Amino acid sequence: MKRDLSIETKGLRRLFKGIPGKGDVIALDQVDLEVYDDEIFGLLGPNGAGKTTLIKILCTLLLPTQGEALIKGLDVVKQAPQIRRLINLVSGGETPGYGILSVKENLWFFSQLYGLSRDFAKDRIAKLVDQLELQDYLNTRMSKLSTGYKQRLNLARGFVNDPAVLFLDEPTLGLDVLSARRLRTLVQDWIKSGGKTVLLTTHYMAEADQLCxxxxxxNRGKRSSSCLRTSLPCRTF
Ligand SMILES: Nc1ncnc2c1ncn2[C@@H]1O[C@H](COP(=O)(O)OP(=O)(O)OP(=O)(O)O)[C@@H](O)[C@H]1O
Ligand SMILES: [Mg+2]
Structure with a gap:
Protein backbone atom coordinates (compact mmCIF):
# COMPACT_ATOMS: atom_id res chain seq x y z
CA MET A 1 0.00 0.00 0.00
CA LYS A 2 1.37 3.41 -0.95
CA ARG A 3 1.62 5.75 2.03
CA ASP A 4 1.33 9.53 1.87
CA LEU A 5 4.49 11.52 2.44
CA SER A 6 4.24 14.07 5.20
CA ILE A 7 7.80 15.36 5.25
CA GLU A 8 10.22 15.19 2.35
CA THR A 9 13.65 16.66 1.74
CA LYS A 10 15.73 16.33 -1.39
CA GLY A 11 19.42 17.24 -1.47
CA LEU A 12 18.95 19.65 1.42
CA ARG A 13 21.99 21.76 2.25
CA ARG A 14 22.54 24.47 4.84
CA LEU A 15 25.70 26.47 5.10
CA PHE A 16 26.52 28.91 7.92
CA LYS A 17 29.03 31.34 6.45
CA GLY A 18 32.03 32.98 8.09
CA ILE A 19 31.65 31.57 11.61
CA PRO A 20 34.51 32.99 13.73
CA GLY A 21 37.18 30.36 14.30
CA LYS A 22 35.35 27.86 12.08
CA GLY A 23 34.93 29.51 8.68
CA ASP A 24 32.01 28.09 6.73
CA VAL A 25 30.05 25.38 8.53
CA ILE A 26 28.13 22.83 6.47
CA ALA A 27 25.34 22.01 8.90
CA LEU A 28 23.38 19.91 6.39
CA ASP A 29 24.92 18.22 3.38
CA GLN A 30 22.59 16.76 0.74
CA VAL A 31 20.04 15.39 3.17
CA ASP A 32 17.26 13.23 1.72
CA LEU A 33 14.47 12.32 4.09
CA GLU A 34 11.02 10.80 3.73
CA VAL A 35 8.60 10.65 6.63
CA TYR A 36 5.10 9.30 6.19
CA ASP A 37 1.70 10.12 7.55
CA ASP A 38 0.86 8.37 10.85
CA GLU A 39 4.55 7.88 11.58
CA ILE A 40 6.82 8.81 14.47
CA PHE A 41 10.25 9.25 12.94
CA GLY A 42 13.30 9.58 15.17
CA LEU A 43 16.35 11.55 14.12
CA LEU A 44 19.44 10.57 16.05
CA GLY A 45 22.98 11.87 15.92
CA PRO A 46 25.76 13.41 18.00
CA ASN A 47 25.84 17.02 19.18
CA GLY A 48 26.29 19.39 16.25
CA ALA A 49 25.15 16.78 13.71
CA GLY A 50 22.53 19.07 12.12
CA LYS A 51 19.29 17.80 13.69
CA THR A 52 18.04 21.16 14.99
CA THR A 53 19.09 22.88 11.77
CA LEU A 54 16.98 20.40 9.79
CA ILE A 55 14.00 20.90 12.07
CA LYS A 56 14.30 24.69 11.85
CA ILE A 57 14.23 24.51 8.06
CA LEU A 58 11.20 22.21 8.12
CA CYS A 59 9.45 24.62 10.51
CA THR A 60 10.17 27.54 8.15
CA LEU A 61 12.39 29.26 10.74
CA LEU A 62 15.55 28.97 8.65
CA LEU A 63 16.06 29.02 4.89
CA PRO A 64 17.88 26.18 3.16
CA THR A 65 20.99 27.08 1.17
CA GLN A 66 20.16 24.50 -1.48
CA GLY A 67 17.75 21.65 -2.11
CA GLU A 68 14.09 21.20 -1.40
CA ALA A 69 11.98 20.59 1.70
CA LEU A 70 8.26 19.86 1.64
CA ILE A 71 5.66 19.52 4.38
CA LYS A 72 2.48 17.85 3.16
CA GLY A 73 3.64 18.69 -0.35
CA LEU A 74 4.07 22.39 0.49
CA ASP A 75 7.44 24.04 -0.11
CA VAL A 76 9.09 25.50 3.01
CA VAL A 77 10.43 28.49 1.07
CA LYS A 78 7.49 29.34 -1.19
CA GLN A 79 4.56 28.25 0.98
CA ALA A 80 5.70 29.01 4.53
CA PRO A 81 2.42 30.65 5.72
CA GLN A 82 0.36 27.58 4.72
CA ILE A 83 2.86 25.26 6.41
CA ARG A 84 2.80 27.25 9.67
CA ARG A 85 -0.91 26.50 10.08
CA LEU A 86 -0.22 22.76 9.96
CA ILE A 87 2.74 22.41 12.28
CA ASN A 88 4.05 23.00 15.75
CA LEU A 89 7.47 22.76 17.34
CA VAL A 90 8.60 21.92 20.86
CA SER A 91 12.27 22.27 21.72
CA GLY A 92 13.70 21.02 24.99
CA GLY A 93 15.13 23.73 27.18
CA GLU A 94 13.22 26.49 25.39
CA THR A 95 11.53 29.25 27.40
CA PRO A 96 7.83 28.63 26.81
CA GLY A 97 5.87 31.79 26.14
CA TYR A 98 5.85 34.87 28.30
CA GLY A 99 7.24 34.97 31.84
CA ILE A 100 4.71 37.44 33.24
CA LEU A 101 1.74 35.43 31.97
CA SER A 102 0.37 32.49 33.93
CA VAL A 103 0.23 28.96 32.54
CA LYS A 104 -3.46 29.45 31.71
CA GLU A 105 -2.86 32.84 30.07
CA ASN A 106 0.06 31.54 28.02
CA LEU A 107 -1.95 28.60 26.68
CA TRP A 108 -4.90 30.84 25.88
CA PHE A 109 -2.63 33.35 24.17
CA PHE A 110 -1.05 30.70 21.93
CA SER A 111 -4.43 29.12 21.16
CA GLN A 112 -5.58 32.50 19.88
CA LEU A 113 -2.42 33.00 17.81
CA TYR A 114 -3.44 29.79 16.07
CA GLY A 115 -6.93 31.21 15.56
CA LEU A 116 -8.68 28.42 17.50
CA SER A 117 -12.35 28.95 18.29
CA ARG A 118 -13.20 29.69 21.92
CA ASP A 119 -14.86 26.33 22.56
CA PHE A 120 -12.21 24.27 20.81
CA ALA A 121 -9.43 26.14 22.62
CA LYS A 122 -11.09 25.70 26.03
CA ASP A 123 -11.55 21.95 25.51
CA ARG A 124 -8.08 21.48 24.12
CA ILE A 125 -6.38 23.41 26.94
CA ALA A 126 -8.37 21.56 29.62
CA LYS A 127 -7.36 18.21 28.12
CA LEU A 128 -3.68 19.14 27.87
CA VAL A 129 -3.61 20.58 31.39
CA ASP A 130 -5.00 17.27 32.59
CA GLN A 131 -2.64 15.11 30.49
CA LEU A 132 0.46 17.06 31.49
CA GLU A 133 -0.70 17.51 35.09
CA LEU A 134 -0.51 21.29 35.11
CA GLN A 135 -3.70 21.79 37.19
CA ASP A 136 -1.92 23.10 40.29
CA TYR A 137 0.01 25.68 38.27
CA LEU A 138 -2.71 27.21 36.11
CA ASN A 139 -2.39 30.61 37.80
CA THR A 140 1.37 30.49 38.28
CA ARG A 141 3.48 32.86 36.21
CA MET A 142 5.60 30.99 33.67
CA SER A 143 8.79 32.62 35.04
CA LYS A 144 8.11 31.00 38.44
CA LEU A 145 7.86 27.45 37.12
CA SER A 146 10.58 24.85 37.65
CA THR A 147 12.49 23.59 34.58
CA GLY A 148 10.33 20.47 34.25
CA TYR A 149 7.05 22.37 34.55
CA LYS A 150 8.28 24.92 32.00
CA GLN A 151 8.85 22.01 29.66
CA ARG A 152 5.34 20.66 30.38
CA LEU A 153 3.92 24.07 29.46
CA ASN A 154 6.09 24.05 26.36
CA LEU A 155 4.63 20.67 25.41
CA ALA A 156 1.06 21.79 26.06
CA ARG A 157 1.71 24.77 23.79
CA GLY A 158 3.05 22.40 21.11
CA PHE A 159 -0.09 20.29 21.08
CA VAL A 160 -2.55 23.17 21.48
CA ASN A 161 -3.39 23.59 17.80
CA ASP A 162 -3.59 19.81 17.25
CA PRO A 163 -1.02 20.11 14.43
CA ALA A 164 -0.82 17.70 11.51
CA VAL A 165 2.96 17.61 11.85
CA LEU A 166 4.66 17.98 15.20
CA PHE A 167 8.39 18.55 15.57
CA LEU A 168 9.83 17.50 18.92
CA ASP A 169 13.46 18.55 19.37
CA GLU A 170 14.66 16.79 22.54
CA PRO A 171 11.18 17.04 24.12
CA THR A 172 11.97 15.26 27.38
CA LEU A 173 14.95 17.46 28.28
CA GLY A 174 14.49 18.46 31.91
CA LEU A 175 11.56 16.13 32.56
CA ASP A 176 11.67 13.65 35.42
CA VAL A 177 11.29 9.95 34.63
CA LEU A 178 7.53 9.81 35.21
CA SER A 179 6.83 13.01 33.28
CA ALA A 180 8.96 11.77 30.37
CA ARG A 181 6.97 8.53 30.36
CA ARG A 182 3.70 10.47 30.46
CA LEU A 183 4.81 12.52 27.48
CA ARG A 184 5.70 9.40 25.51
CA THR A 185 2.23 8.01 26.21
CA LEU A 186 0.68 11.31 25.16
CA VAL A 187 2.58 11.26 21.85
CA GLN A 188 1.61 7.63 21.21
CA ASP A 189 -2.07 8.28 21.96
CA TRP A 190 -2.08 11.43 19.87
CA ILE A 191 -0.57 9.73 16.78
CA LYS A 192 -3.35 7.11 16.99
CA SER A 193 -5.94 9.86 16.37
CA GLY A 194 -4.86 9.57 12.70
CA GLY A 195 -3.43 11.85 10.03
CA LYS A 196 -0.56 12.93 12.29
CA THR A 197 3.21 12.88 11.92
CA VAL A 198 5.96 13.36 14.48
CA LEU A 199 9.61 14.10 13.77
CA LEU A 200 11.53 13.64 16.98
CA THR A 201 15.14 14.15 17.98
CA THR A 202 16.48 12.64 21.14
CA HIS A 203 19.71 11.52 22.74
CA TYR A 204 17.88 8.85 24.72
CA MET A 205 18.02 5.53 22.86
CA ALA A 206 15.29 4.03 25.03
CA GLU A 207 13.01 6.91 24.08
CA ALA A 208 13.64 6.41 20.37
CA ASP A 209 13.15 2.70 20.82
CA GLN A 210 9.82 3.08 22.62
CA LEU A 211 8.35 5.81 20.44
CA CYS A 212 9.66 5.66 16.91
CA ASN A 219 26.25 12.80 11.43
CA ARG A 220 28.16 15.93 10.40
CA GLY A 221 25.22 17.05 8.31
CA LYS A 222 24.96 13.81 6.35
CA ARG A 223 22.26 11.19 6.51
CA SER A 224 23.58 7.68 6.76
CA SER A 225 22.17 5.45 4.05
CA SER A 226 20.62 2.93 6.38
CA CYS A 227 17.60 3.32 8.56
CA LEU A 228 17.08 1.24 11.61
CA ARG A 229 13.50 0.27 12.22
CA THR A 230 13.13 -0.38 15.87
CA SER A 231 10.18 -2.72 15.80
CA LEU A 232 10.50 -3.84 12.19
CA PRO A 233 13.38 -5.29 10.14
CA CYS A 234 16.23 -2.95 9.07
CA ARG A 235 16.03 -1.56 5.59
CA THR A 236 17.92 0.83 3.36
CA PHE A 237 16.38 3.93 1.85
N1 LIG B 1 22.89 30.00 13.80
C1 LIG B 1 24.01 29.33 13.60
N2 LIG B 1 25.13 29.97 13.20
C2 LIG B 1 26.26 29.28 12.96
N3 LIG B 1 26.40 27.96 13.06
C3 LIG B 1 25.34 27.27 13.44
C4 LIG B 1 24.08 27.90 13.73
N4 LIG B 1 23.19 26.94 14.09
C5 LIG B 1 23.85 25.77 14.04
N5 LIG B 1 25.12 25.96 13.64
C6 LIG B 1 26.13 24.91 13.45
O1 LIG B 1 25.55 23.91 12.63
C7 LIG B 1 25.95 22.62 13.07
C8 LIG B 1 24.72 21.79 13.37
O2 LIG B 1 24.09 22.32 14.55
P1 LIG B 1 22.69 21.77 15.09
O3 LIG B 1 22.25 22.69 16.17
O4 LIG B 1 21.79 21.58 13.94
O5 LIG B 1 23.12 20.35 15.69
P2 LIG B 1 22.28 19.30 16.52
O6 LIG B 1 22.38 18.00 15.79
O7 LIG B 1 20.93 19.82 16.79
O8 LIG B 1 23.11 19.19 17.87
P3 LIG B 1 22.63 18.94 19.39
O9 LIG B 1 22.48 17.45 19.55
O10 LIG B 1 23.78 19.46 20.19
O11 LIG B 1 21.36 19.70 19.62
C9 LIG B 1 26.88 22.84 14.25
O12 LIG B 1 28.21 22.82 13.77
C10 LIG B 1 26.50 24.21 14.74
O13 LIG B 1 27.59 24.84 15.39
MG1 LIG C 1 19.86 20.25 18.52
Missing amino acids: DRVGII
Whole structure:
Protein backbone atom coordinates (compact mmCIF):
# COMPACT_ATOMS: atom_id res chain seq x y z
CA MET A 1 0.00 0.00 0.00
CA LYS A 2 1.37 3.41 -0.95
CA ARG A 3 1.62 5.75 2.03
CA ASP A 4 1.33 9.53 1.87
CA LEU A 5 4.49 11.52 2.44
CA SER A 6 4.24 14.07 5.20
CA ILE A 7 7.80 15.36 5.25
CA GLU A 8 10.22 15.19 2.35
CA THR A 9 13.65 16.66 1.74
CA LYS A 10 15.73 16.33 -1.39
CA GLY A 11 19.42 17.24 -1.47
CA LEU A 12 18.95 19.65 1.42
CA ARG A 13 21.99 21.76 2.25
CA ARG A 14 22.54 24.47 4.84
CA LEU A 15 25.70 26.47 5.10
CA PHE A 16 26.52 28.91 7.92
CA LYS A 17 29.03 31.34 6.45
CA GLY A 18 32.03 32.98 8.09
CA ILE A 19 31.65 31.57 11.61
CA PRO A 20 34.51 32.99 13.73
CA GLY A 21 37.18 30.36 14.30
CA LYS A 22 35.35 27.86 12.08
CA GLY A 23 34.93 29.51 8.68
CA ASP A 24 32.01 28.09 6.73
CA VAL A 25 30.05 25.38 8.53
CA ILE A 26 28.13 22.83 6.47
CA ALA A 27 25.34 22.01 8.90
CA LEU A 28 23.38 19.91 6.39
CA ASP A 29 24.92 18.22 3.38
CA GLN A 30 22.59 16.76 0.74
CA VAL A 31 20.04 15.39 3.17
CA ASP A 32 17.26 13.23 1.72
CA LEU A 33 14.47 12.32 4.09
CA GLU A 34 11.02 10.80 3.73
CA VAL A 35 8.60 10.65 6.63
CA TYR A 36 5.10 9.30 6.19
CA ASP A 37 1.70 10.12 7.55
CA ASP A 38 0.86 8.37 10.85
CA GLU A 39 4.55 7.88 11.58
CA ILE A 40 6.82 8.81 14.47
CA PHE A 41 10.25 9.25 12.94
CA GLY A 42 13.30 9.58 15.17
CA LEU A 43 16.35 11.55 14.12
CA LEU A 44 19.44 10.57 16.05
CA GLY A 45 22.98 11.87 15.92
CA PRO A 46 25.76 13.41 18.00
CA ASN A 47 25.84 17.02 19.18
CA GLY A 48 26.29 19.39 16.25
CA ALA A 49 25.15 16.78 13.71
CA GLY A 50 22.53 19.07 12.12
CA LYS A 51 19.29 17.80 13.69
CA THR A 52 18.04 21.16 14.99
CA THR A 53 19.09 22.88 11.77
CA LEU A 54 16.98 20.40 9.79
CA ILE A 55 14.00 20.90 12.07
CA LYS A 56 14.30 24.69 11.85
CA ILE A 57 14.23 24.51 8.06
CA LEU A 58 11.20 22.21 8.12
CA CYS A 59 9.45 24.62 10.51
CA THR A 60 10.17 27.54 8.15
CA LEU A 61 12.39 29.26 10.74
CA LEU A 62 15.55 28.97 8.65
CA LEU A 63 16.06 29.02 4.89
CA PRO A 64 17.88 26.18 3.16
CA THR A 65 20.99 27.08 1.17
CA GLN A 66 20.16 24.50 -1.48
CA GLY A 67 17.75 21.65 -2.11
CA GLU A 68 14.09 21.20 -1.40
CA ALA A 69 11.98 20.59 1.70
CA LEU A 70 8.26 19.86 1.64
CA ILE A 71 5.66 19.52 4.38
CA LYS A 72 2.48 17.85 3.16
CA GLY A 73 3.64 18.69 -0.35
CA LEU A 74 4.07 22.39 0.49
CA ASP A 75 7.44 24.04 -0.11
CA VAL A 76 9.09 25.50 3.01
CA VAL A 77 10.43 28.49 1.07
CA LYS A 78 7.49 29.34 -1.19
CA GLN A 79 4.56 28.25 0.98
CA ALA A 80 5.70 29.01 4.53
CA PRO A 81 2.42 30.65 5.72
CA GLN A 82 0.36 27.58 4.72
CA ILE A 83 2.86 25.26 6.41
CA ARG A 84 2.80 27.25 9.67
CA ARG A 85 -0.91 26.50 10.08
CA LEU A 86 -0.22 22.76 9.96
CA ILE A 87 2.74 22.41 12.28
CA ASN A 88 4.05 23.00 15.75
CA LEU A 89 7.47 22.76 17.34
CA VAL A 90 8.60 21.92 20.86
CA SER A 91 12.27 22.27 21.72
CA GLY A 92 13.70 21.02 24.99
CA GLY A 93 15.13 23.73 27.18
CA GLU A 94 13.22 26.49 25.39
CA THR A 95 11.53 29.25 27.40
CA PRO A 96 7.83 28.63 26.81
CA GLY A 97 5.87 31.79 26.14
CA TYR A 98 5.85 34.87 28.30
CA GLY A 99 7.24 34.97 31.84
CA ILE A 100 4.71 37.44 33.24
CA LEU A 101 1.74 35.43 31.97
CA SER A 102 0.37 32.49 33.93
CA VAL A 103 0.23 28.96 32.54
CA LYS A 104 -3.46 29.45 31.71
CA GLU A 105 -2.86 32.84 30.07
CA ASN A 106 0.06 31.54 28.02
CA LEU A 107 -1.95 28.60 26.68
CA TRP A 108 -4.90 30.84 25.88
CA PHE A 109 -2.63 33.35 24.17
CA PHE A 110 -1.05 30.70 21.93
CA SER A 111 -4.43 29.12 21.16
CA GLN A 112 -5.58 32.50 19.88
CA LEU A 113 -2.42 33.00 17.81
CA TYR A 114 -3.44 29.79 16.07
CA GLY A 115 -6.93 31.21 15.56
CA LEU A 116 -8.68 28.42 17.50
CA SER A 117 -12.35 28.95 18.29
CA ARG A 118 -13.20 29.69 21.92
CA ASP A 119 -14.86 26.33 22.56
CA PHE A 120 -12.21 24.27 20.81
CA ALA A 121 -9.43 26.14 22.62
CA LYS A 122 -11.09 25.70 26.03
CA ASP A 123 -11.55 21.95 25.51
CA ARG A 124 -8.08 21.48 24.12
CA ILE A 125 -6.38 23.41 26.94
CA ALA A 126 -8.37 21.56 29.62
CA LYS A 127 -7.36 18.21 28.12
CA LEU A 128 -3.68 19.14 27.87
CA VAL A 129 -3.61 20.58 31.39
CA ASP A 130 -5.00 17.27 32.59
CA GLN A 131 -2.64 15.11 30.49
CA LEU A 132 0.46 17.06 31.49
CA GLU A 133 -0.70 17.51 35.09
CA LEU A 134 -0.51 21.29 35.11
CA GLN A 135 -3.70 21.79 37.19
CA ASP A 136 -1.92 23.10 40.29
CA TYR A 137 0.01 25.68 38.27
CA LEU A 138 -2.71 27.21 36.11
CA ASN A 139 -2.39 30.61 37.80
CA THR A 140 1.37 30.49 38.28
CA ARG A 141 3.48 32.86 36.21
CA MET A 142 5.60 30.99 33.67
CA SER A 143 8.79 32.62 35.04
CA LYS A 144 8.11 31.00 38.44
CA LEU A 145 7.86 27.45 37.12
CA SER A 146 10.58 24.85 37.65
CA THR A 147 12.49 23.59 34.58
CA GLY A 148 10.33 20.47 34.25
CA TYR A 149 7.05 22.37 34.55
CA LYS A 150 8.28 24.92 32.00
CA GLN A 151 8.85 22.01 29.66
CA ARG A 152 5.34 20.66 30.38
CA LEU A 153 3.92 24.07 29.46
CA ASN A 154 6.09 24.05 26.36
CA LEU A 155 4.63 20.67 25.41
CA ALA A 156 1.06 21.79 26.06
CA ARG A 157 1.71 24.77 23.79
CA GLY A 158 3.05 22.40 21.11
CA PHE A 159 -0.09 20.29 21.08
CA VAL A 160 -2.55 23.17 21.48
CA ASN A 161 -3.39 23.59 17.80
CA ASP A 162 -3.59 19.81 17.25
CA PRO A 163 -1.02 20.11 14.43
CA ALA A 164 -0.82 17.70 11.51
CA VAL A 165 2.96 17.61 11.85
CA LEU A 166 4.66 17.98 15.20
CA PHE A 167 8.39 18.55 15.57
CA LEU A 168 9.83 17.50 18.92
CA ASP A 169 13.46 18.55 19.37
CA GLU A 170 14.66 16.79 22.54
CA PRO A 171 11.18 17.04 24.12
CA THR A 172 11.97 15.26 27.38
CA LEU A 173 14.95 17.46 28.28
CA GLY A 174 14.49 18.46 31.91
CA LEU A 175 11.56 16.13 32.56
CA ASP A 176 11.67 13.65 35.42
CA VAL A 177 11.29 9.95 34.63
CA LEU A 178 7.53 9.81 35.21
CA SER A 179 6.83 13.01 33.28
CA ALA A 180 8.96 11.77 30.37
CA ARG A 181 6.97 8.53 30.36
CA ARG A 182 3.70 10.47 30.46
CA LEU A 183 4.81 12.52 27.48
CA ARG A 184 5.70 9.40 25.51
CA THR A 185 2.23 8.01 26.21
CA LEU A 186 0.68 11.31 25.16
CA VAL A 187 2.58 11.26 21.85
CA GLN A 188 1.61 7.63 21.21
CA ASP A 189 -2.07 8.28 21.96
CA TRP A 190 -2.08 11.43 19.87
CA ILE A 191 -0.57 9.73 16.78
CA LYS A 192 -3.35 7.11 16.99
CA SER A 193 -5.94 9.86 16.37
CA GLY A 194 -4.86 9.57 12.70
CA GLY A 195 -3.43 11.85 10.03
CA LYS A 196 -0.56 12.93 12.29
CA THR A 197 3.21 12.88 11.92
CA VAL A 198 5.96 13.36 14.48
CA LEU A 199 9.61 14.10 13.77
CA LEU A 200 11.53 13.64 16.98
CA THR A 201 15.14 14.15 17.98
CA THR A 202 16.48 12.64 21.14
CA HIS A 203 19.71 11.52 22.74
CA TYR A 204 17.88 8.85 24.72
CA MET A 205 18.02 5.53 22.86
CA ALA A 206 15.29 4.03 25.03
CA GLU A 207 13.01 6.91 24.08
CA ALA A 208 13.64 6.41 20.37
CA ASP A 209 13.15 2.70 20.82
CA GLN A 210 9.82 3.08 22.62
CA LEU A 211 8.35 5.81 20.44
CA CYS A 212 9.66 5.66 16.91
CA ASP A 213 8.42 3.62 13.99
CA ARG A 214 11.66 4.36 12.16
CA VAL A 215 14.93 5.98 13.12
CA GLY A 216 17.38 7.86 10.90
CA ILE A 217 20.96 8.71 11.74
CA ILE A 218 22.57 12.03 10.91
CA ASN A 219 26.25 12.80 11.43
CA ARG A 220 28.16 15.93 10.40
CA GLY A 221 25.22 17.05 8.31
CA LYS A 222 24.96 13.81 6.35
CA ARG A 223 22.26 11.19 6.51
CA SER A 224 23.58 7.68 6.76
CA SER A 225 22.17 5.45 4.05
CA SER A 226 20.62 2.93 6.38
CA CYS A 227 17.60 3.32 8.56
CA LEU A 228 17.08 1.24 11.61
CA ARG A 229 13.50 0.27 12.22
CA THR A 230 13.13 -0.38 15.87
CA SER A 231 10.18 -2.72 15.80
CA LEU A 232 10.50 -3.84 12.19
CA PRO A 233 13.38 -5.29 10.14
CA CYS A 234 16.23 -2.95 9.07
CA ARG A 235 16.03 -1.56 5.59
CA THR A 236 17.92 0.83 3.36
CA PHE A 237 16.38 3.93 1.85
N1 LIG B 1 22.89 30.00 13.80
C1 LIG B 1 24.01 29.33 13.60
N2 LIG B 1 25.13 29.97 13.20
C2 LIG B 1 26.26 29.28 12.96
N3 LIG B 1 26.40 27.96 13.06
C3 LIG B 1 25.34 27.27 13.44
C4 LIG B 1 24.08 27.90 13.73
N4 LIG B 1 23.19 26.94 14.09
C5 LIG B 1 23.85 25.77 14.04
N5 LIG B 1 25.12 25.96 13.64
C6 LIG B 1 26.13 24.91 13.45
O1 LIG B 1 25.55 23.91 12.63
C7 LIG B 1 25.95 22.62 13.07
C8 LIG B 1 24.72 21.79 13.37
O2 LIG B 1 24.09 22.32 14.55
P1 LIG B 1 22.69 21.77 15.09
O3 LIG B 1 22.25 22.69 16.17
O4 LIG B 1 21.79 21.58 13.94
O5 LIG B 1 23.12 20.35 15.69
P2 LIG B 1 22.28 19.30 16.52
O6 LIG B 1 22.38 18.00 15.79
O7 LIG B 1 20.93 19.82 16.79
O8 LIG B 1 23.11 19.19 17.87
P3 LIG B 1 22.63 18.94 19.39
O9 LIG B 1 22.48 17.45 19.55
O10 LIG B 1 23.78 19.46 20.19
O11 LIG B 1 21.36 19.70 19.62
C9 LIG B 1 26.88 22.84 14.25
O12 LIG B 1 28.21 22.82 13.77
C10 LIG B 1 26.50 24.21 14.74
O13 LIG B 1 27.59 24.84 15.39
MG1 LIG C 1 19.86 20.25 18.52
